[in-house]
Amino acid sequence: MSDRGSSQTISRTAVVIPAAGRGVRLGPGAPKALRALSGTPMLVHAVRAMAASRAVSLVVVVAPPDGAAEVRNLLDAHPLADRDSTRTDVVVVPGGATRQESVRLGLAALPADVTTVLVHDAARPLVPVDTVDAVAAAVRGGAPAVVPALPLADTVKQVEPRVGERAGEPEPVVGTPERALLRAVQTPQGFDRATLVEAHEKVAVEGEGATDDAGLVERLGVPVVVVPGHEEAFKVTRPLDLVLAEAVLARRRANDGC
Numbered sequence: 001m002s003d004r005g006s007s008q009t010i011s012r013t014a015v016v017i018p019a020a021g022r023g024v025r026l027g028p029g030a031p032k033a034l035r036a037l038s039g040t041p042m043l044v045h046a047v048r049a050m051a052a053s054r055a056v057s058l059v060v061v062v063a064p065p066d067g068a069a070e071v072r073n074l075l076d077a078h079p080l081a082d083r084d085s086t087r088t089d090v091v092v093v094p095g096g097a098t099r100q101e102s103v104r105l106g107l108a109a110l111p112a113d114v115t116t117v118l119v120h121d122a123a124r125p126l127v128p129v130d131t132v133d134a135v136a137a138a139v140r141g142g143a144p145a146v147v148p149a150l151p152l153a154d155t156v157k158q159v160e161p162r163v164g165e166r167a168g169e170p171e172p173v174v175g176t177p178e179r180a181l182l183r184a185v186q187t188p189q190g191f192d193r194a195t196l197v198e199a200h201e202k203v204a205v206e207g208e209g210a211t212d213d214a215g216l217v218e219r220l221g222v223p224v225v226v227v228p229g230h231e232e233a234f235k236v237t238r239p240l241d242l243v244l245a246e247a248v249l250a251r252r253r254a255n256d257g258c
Contacts (some may be wrong), residue, residue, distance in 0.1 A: 011115035013049040013136050014058035015188060016106035018121040019043050020065065020095030033122035034074065035242070038249045042236060043071070044078040045125030048189070051080050051088040052129040055136035056118070059088060060109050062095040062102040100210040104200045110193070116140055117196055119213045120188035126248050127188065127233035134227045135190040145217040147189040148229035149183035156182060186229040189214050195222055 019033035033043040043061065052060050063071035072092045080088060095102030103119055110117065116139045118132070123240065131148050138146040158175035191213065199216035210216050214224045228258045236245050 008099065012057045012111070012113050013055045013116040013118065013140070014060060014110050014114040015056055015118040015120055016060045016062065016103055017043070017046055017050070017120050017122050018062045018095060018099050018102040018106065019046075019071065020062055020067075020099075020102045034071075035236075037125060037236075037242070037245050040078060041074060042125040042245075043122045044075065046120060046122045046127075047075065047090060048080055049125065049127050049129065050118070050120060050132060051090070053132040054087075055116075055133055055140075056087060056131050058110070058114065059090045060106045061092045061122075063092050063104040065094045065096065100200065100205060100216075103210075103213060107193075107197055107200065115193050116190065118188035118190045118191065119194045119196075121235060123236045124187055124233050125236065126245060127186070128230050130229075131186075131230045131233055132188055134232050135188050137229050138225065139190040139192060143225050144188075144192045144195045144222050145214050145224040146189070147185045147214045147224060147226055148189075149185045149226045149234065150229045150231065152179050152184055155179055183226055184229075185212065185214070185226075186233040186235075191217065194218070220255075221239040 033046070034041045036042075037045055047059055050056050061071060061075065070212065075090060075092065080090070091109065093105055096105055105204070106119075107117065116136060117136060118139075120127070135146050135148055155177060156177050157173045158177060159171040160174050162171050189212075195217060196213060198212070199220050199222075203216045203219045213219075218224055232248055234241065234244070236242060
């Protein structure tokens, strides 16, 4: 099966969405990805955002290890828009104990004809389609790893963290990085499939594993490039982020005349 919009290539672009986390910073209750925005779970918004890109023909949702059936039922209850339903397949696989393990399981579920892989956070449900398209195009144009990112608005300080018995004490500043050289990274991050698979196979990260797939690729010594991100691709992590996300959706509805 060829990528949509091209009958000359047998390669496809797929998205892996790790959605197995609990989202403790949003408080008790349903996993973060299943929290509702305007009555629709964030995960559904994220899947629809990926499916809106003509570059994407497959979305693999990596569910909690014991929640694949629940997530499948949820997605079936909230189908894609009609214009996307016939050109984008959505499959659900059980995930692992860490995000890194879940992404690896999502990669293992991809068909052989997928050569470009985007990895997207379910907690970034409002990413515009232009950002998805830009990342996919950069990978297909030859970049082995691509991240969307924004310049920082705030000054950043490097500190010496206080841990153990000193946790909570004032932390001394040890440096001020030059803000012009820094970027706030978003998702979807895009990769040549072989490069990302190699990174997950060779780079082991302790504790909770990798939170940034591009970081794994960097450790291989493979170059990573940045394309412009978007302010609406923010991560919904705190209760205040839910308020902002609702405001963005309300503005979109108003602009669409709905």
